[in-house]
Amino acid sequence: MNLSVRIGSLTLKNPLIAASGCFGYGTEYAELVDLSSLGAIAVKGLFLGEREGHPPPRIVETPAGLLNAIGLQGIGVHRFVAEKMPELRARGAVVLVNICGTTLQEYVELAKILSDVEGVAALELNISCPNIKEGGITFGCSLHGTAEVVAAVRAATRLPVIPKLTPNVTDISSIAKAAEDAGADAVSLVNTFLAMAIDVETRRPKLSNIVGGLSGPAIRPIAVRMVYECRQRIRIPIIGMGGIATAEDVLEFMIAGASAVQVGTANFADPLIWPKLAAGIRGYGERHGLKAITDLVGTIDTNAREKEWISS
Numbered sequence: 467m468n469l470s471v472r473i474g475s476l477t478l479k480n481p482l483i484a485a486s487g488c489f490g491y492g493t494e495y496a497e498l499v500d501l502s503s504l505g506a507i508a509v510k511g512l513f514l515g516e517r518e519g520h521p522p523p524r525i526v527e528t529p530a531g532l533l534n535a536i537g538l539q540g541i542g543v544h545r546f547v548a549e550k551m552p553e554l555r556a557r558g559a560v561v562l563v564n565i566c567g568t569t570l571q572e573y574v575e576l577a578k579i580l581s582d583v584e585g586v587a588a589l590e591l592n593i594s595c596p597n598i599k600e601g602g603i604t605f606g607c608s609l610h611g612t613a614e615v616v617a618a619v620r621a622a623t624r625l626p627v628i629p630k631l632t633p634n635v636t637d638i639s640s641i642a643k644a645a646e647d648a649g650a651d652a653v654s655l656v657n658t659f660l661a662m663a664i665d666v667e668t669r670r671p672k673l674s675n676i677v678g679g680l681s682g683p684a685i686r687p688i689a690v691r692m693v694y695e696c697r698q699r700i701r702i703p704i705i706g707m708g709g710i711a712t713a714e715d716v717l718e719f720m721i722a723g724a725s726a727v728q729v730g731t732a733n734f735a736d737p738l739i740w741p742k743l744a745a746g747i748r749g750y751g752e753r754h755g756l757k758a759i760t761d762l763v764g765t766i767d768t769n770a771r772e773k774e775w776i777s778s
């Protein structure tokens with residue numbers, strides 16, 4: 467089965483992408499994983515400058531999930547380009563750079579800097595991080611803010627522009643439509659869900675930031691529903707994510723309408739997950755006589771349920 471997928475002008479050799487913040491800058495995993503075997507790597511969110519992030523505790527396990535408030539710790543774009551990109555290029559990785567800003571101008575400046583860097587395949591606009599106080603999610607929570615960032619970055623770069631949407635809104639499909647209308651090449655969804663956990667003995671929040679973002683299998687059915695809703699509303703490709711841990715999960719997102727997927731939290735539990743996911747997808751393709759994985763995208767049969775019900 468042909469596993470390649472297209473995201474705007476970009477062709478990925480398979481639909482499996484490492485999710486931002488869950489695969490470092492890619493280089494950390496290079497001894498374990500053949501970076502060129504992945505469809506792409508979305509690197510940890512980058513600001514212009516270095517950031518320390520929040521103090522610990524920054525991660526808490528919850529039932530079927532992970533709660534984090536890292537606060538976008540990072541080395542900044544200049545160190546990334548100088549220290550990480552040479553190795554990523556040498557290892558043949560397809561690099562999506564996840565960019566973050568507190569102002570519109572920061573997104574634009576990051577886009578301009580990265581547009582000139584060999585080996586950067588696309589920009590993923592992080593307008594959805596729930597763990598920082600300024601910028602980011604405040605853009606992604608409004609139609610106007612989303613359109614504004616996407617249009618400004620679109621005008622500043624020839625790279626594919628992929629805004630990453632937050633699920634912490636009432637109607638994610640209208641945000642996706644605003645992104646499409648503003649010139650996005652694709653959308654990534656979803657980022658984490660705002661959440662919190664409390665230690666009842668001390669009555670203190672378990673995270674230093676008090677609230678954080680929930681990821682992992684707990685969010686998967688909500689994320690699948692959001693991909694399905696966006697697929698009805700927009701024409702550009704969707705990169706789906708949220709709790710993917712098995713090949714079946716990947717297929718579920720693709721049938722709901724995702725052209726590619728990202729895997730985040732599951733990579734922490736099993737960094738060797740990638741070949742297992744690919745093998746599972748291939749096995750499904752053989753069983754179902756699929757020539758190309760793209761033949762599966764958006765093929766959910768919602769009529770079948772109705773027919774079963776009528777005939778029973």
Ligand SMILES: Cc1cc2nc3c(=O)[nH]c(=O)nc-3n(C[C@H](O)[C@H](O)[C@H](O)COP(=O)(O)O)c2cc1C
Nearest residue numbers: 485486487511534656657681682708709729730731
């Ligand atoms: C520890 C951690 C750090 C993250 N950092 C980022 C980030 O820097 N930028 C971003 O867009 N998303 C970030 N995310 C969100 C993930 O990329 C992904 O959207 C989310 O975790 C849902 O996918 P999953 O359930 O497969 O982890 C982070 C998630 C986790 C768990």
